[in-house]
Amino acid sequence: MFGFSEEERSQVSRPRRRKKTAKPKQSKQEDRFIDWREEMILESIARKEKEQQSGQTTSENTPLVYPVEDARRAEQQEALRREQEQEEYLKPIPFKAEILPHYREGSLVSDEHNRIGYLRDMDGLQPMFHPLELTETQERKASIYVEIRDTYYHLYQNEAERLEANPALREMLNHLYDNFTDRFGRLNEKKNLDLIKMDARGTEILSLERYIDGVAQKADIFHHPVAFNPNEITEATDAREALVASLNKYAGVNLEYMAGLTGGTKDNVLEELHGSIYFNPEINGYEIADKYIAGNVIEKADGVERFLRDNPRTLRRKNPCRHFGKPPRNLSRSTTLILISERGGFLKVFTKNTHRTCSIRMFR
Known part of the structure; x- marks a missing residue:
């Protein structure tokens, strides 16, 4: 058969079948009796672990899920609320602060809420304050500028009326100017001109800087009175x-x-x-x-x-x-x-x- 002789076929060894050994049966351990109190504690621990992993859950341990339409409606309502607040913020109101002698139509001022704006209707019965929409940096820059301008006019008028120097106001003017230039640069720099020229007195305040050979120098009022001559003579021979x-x-x-x-x-x-x-x-x-x-x-x-x-x-x-x-x-x-x-x-x-x-x- 298949070209093999009977002798050759008898020499072929057949694989022996392994005897199946019966596995020893594992004895079932008796279930340990769990007390109902212990069961509640285990469930509570498992619940807390699940809450920590899921992050946001409701009181019934189910995650908060809002419908898409409700979320969109909430965003629209929030945007409308912000728009209404902005319109209310920019609404002109009567200017209740003191009207200083150097204020003019279009002067930049600060109201009682420290907002920056400009004046209108100066010739009317009630000047109106128009708030400006500024960034935080622009608002701070404008606030320091207003202080520089008001201090400058206060110093000049005080010395012109009293005919004596006012060192305290002059020191304040120097401090405000140095603070402005350290944070925002010179008054006449291009990045500051747009804001300063918004003020009705802006051009005059820009003259507080004079340039000699291209270098900015402080005007004379930073150093000594200019409203009067401190070395003025008191008598003349002829x-x-x-x-x-x-x-x-x-x-x-x-x-x-x-x-x-x-x-x-x-x-x-x-x-x-x-x-x-x-x-x-x-x-x-x-x-x-x-x-x-x-x-x-x-x-x-x-x-x-x-x-x-x-x-x-x-x-x-x-x-x-x-x-x-x-x-x-x-x-x-x-x-x-x-x-x-x-x-x-x-x-x-x-x-x-x-x-x-x-x-x-x-x-x-």
Whole structure:
């Protein structure tokens, strides 16, 4: 069979079958009796472990599940609530704080809730405060700027009224300015200009910085008073020295001040300054010769003529206007008029077209 002889087939060893050995039967252990109290404790421990693993569960140990529509509705209601709060926040309200003298239409201010906004209806019965929507950084920057501006005007007005330095306010102004520049940079930096120029006084506050060779420097008010001259003289030896002091302090001729410096009277000052100052009827006051003869001299001469006609007892003409054949030699062809100051307080007006001269006494 299959090409094998009977002898060869008898030599093939067949695998022996293993005898099945019966496994020893494990004896069932008797279930340990569990007391009902112990069972409750085990269930409680298992419940707590399950709650810790699941995170959020209800009181019945079931997770909170909201429908999608309810969640969307809740988000919409929250967005609507925030929008209403924002509209209420930006709503104009009456400004109840003190209206400082330097406030103008559009001035940045802070209200009683420390919000930053601007003023409107300053000429009305009730100025209105319009809050601004600013980030936290912008609000802090604007708040320090408002303090700098208010302190600057307070310092200037205080020293102008009292005519004495105020070191405490000056120190505060320096502290506020240094705080601003340390946190936000110079006032005139591009990143600060948009906010500062929103204020009605912003351009003036920007002048607190002056640039020398490209380097920012603090203005003089940070170091000493500018509303008055702390080195101002209290007496003058003559009227000319008093005139210089008056020009420095008032930028004009103040006879009362000059008389006080010299210890004399106004008439004494006028007599001593004969030919140096002139009465200008347009301003009803005196001016130095260089200032009075500048500008449109013909118009000024016509004004003097009208004043003479209306006030014949106050000013008197020394010589009437008269025509003459030729203009003065120093009148060039391109010059239309020349105003010459003479000793004794007289003005002569030469006009090229009419060849007219007027000699007018300008002192009272």
